[in-house]
Amino acid sequence: MITESIDLPLPEKRPRPSNDFYESMICLICSDFFKPPIVQCSKGHSYCQSCVQRMSESQSPCKSCAVCRSPISSEVRNYSLEQLLDKFTIQCNWSSRGCTKQVTLSERFEHEKTCEYRPQVFCYYKELQKCLWRGDPGLIADHLTNCHEVQELTRGSLFRYLWNPPSESIWRYRFRILKQAVSLDSEPFTFILEHYYSSEEKILCFLVRSPNPDVRKKYRLSILNRNNDNNRITFESFTVSYEEVGHIKDFLKEDLSKMLLIPFKQIQNFCFLCEEDRALYFSLHIHFI
Numbered sequence: 001m002i003t004e005s006i007d008l009p010l011p012e013k014r015p016r017p018s019n020d021f022y023e024s025m026i027c028l029i030c031s032d033f034f035k036p037p038i039v040q041c042s043k044g045h046s047y048c049q050s051c052v053q054r055m056s057e058s059q060s061p062c063k064s065c066a067v068c069r070s071p072i073s074s075e076v077r078n079y080s081l082e083q084l085l086d087k088f089t090i091q092c093n094w095s096s097r098g099c100t101k102q103v104t105l106s107e108r109f110e111h112e113k114t115c116e117y118r119p120q121v122f123c124y125y126k127e128l129q130k131c132l133w134r135g136d137p138g139l140i141a142d143h144l145t146n147c148h149e150v151q152e153l154t155r156g157s158l159f160r161y162l163w164n165p166p167s168e169s170i171w172r173y174r175f176r177i178l179k180q181a182v183s184l185d186s187e188p189f190t191f192i193l194e195h196y197y198s199s200e201e202k203i204l205c206f207l208v209r210s211p212n213p214d215v216r217k218k219y220r221l222s223i224l225n226r227n228n229d230n231n232r233i234t235f236e237s238f239t240v241s242y243e244e245v246g247h248i249k250d251f252l253k254e255d256l257s258k259m260l261l262i263p264f265k266q267i268q269n270f271c272f273l274c275e276e277d278r279a280l281y282f283s284l285h286i287h288f289i
């Protein structure tokens with residue numbers, strides 16, 4: 001049995017001093033320390049600006065306070081709270097991995113992004129081609145193109161997945177690199193599309209990975225009928241980071257909401273036979289919105 005495996009870090013709980021002051025520095029949306037800039041609702045409840053932006057992407061268009069339901073403006077900053085973040089220090093998030101650095105609440109994000117103890121990812125070809133590469137999530141796409149000649153798919157490209165129906169004993173795990181600009185005039189971002197077929201449940205799982213945890217985008221995935229471009233099924237979801245979801249085939253129950261799950265029944269009629277290699281495929285299109 002051929003398997004491709006990737007060991008990904010699971011989300012880790014930040015070591016947190018337990019006292020009232022630190023508790024008051026917690027954002028109610030992300031349950032983590034405030035990440036500046038901090039914004040507030042019209043009654044004064046505070047949140048990370050990034051959390052409010054995320055929330056408005058998923059529950060558009062309303063941005064209302066989780067405590068009092070008042071509107072939150074992403075422009076009304078809480079400067080005094082932001083200044084307090086400079087005054088208090090905590091351990092780096094990766095202290096359990098060996099980092100001994102104490103960082104202020106405001107500088108910790110910058111440190112943790114480049115901390116030498118932050119989790120690393122293994123190459124997607126670790127098992128299949130015995131590749132020993134491991135490194136920063138931000139470098140994995142370059143490694144895959146340079147060392148394994150994995151093709152990059154650019155904006156608007158249509159691509160196909162080998163289907164050839166997976167037997168009961170073989171699960172199928174595939175991935176593609178997407179280098180796509182989110183809008184016509186923006187710089188391209190790198191994402192990794194991962195696909196896994198669970199033969200037990202007969203479900204296709206898709207996720208689009210963003211190696212940079214600060215980049216979170218909404219995308220539309222369409223499965224197309226090759227004979228008729230207008231006949232397609234479309235799904236929408238958000239990109240996830242390596243920190244949020246580990247290996248797609250070992251996902252946890254709580255990860256399911258972050259993936260696109262498509263029962264095979266739903267796309268069965270979209271598979272087509274390729275004359276060249278007599279294999280079954282289906283066509284996909286990804287569009288960032």
Ligand SMILES: [Zn+2]
Nearest residue numbers: 027030048051
């Ligand atoms: Zn937050």
Ligand SMILES: [Zn+2]
Nearest residue numbers: 041045065068
């Ligand atoms: Zn409020």
Ligand SMILES: [Zn+2]
Nearest residue numbers: 092099101115
């Ligand atoms: Zn550190």
Ligand SMILES: [Zn+2]
Nearest residue numbers: 123125131133
């Ligand atoms: Zn490799």
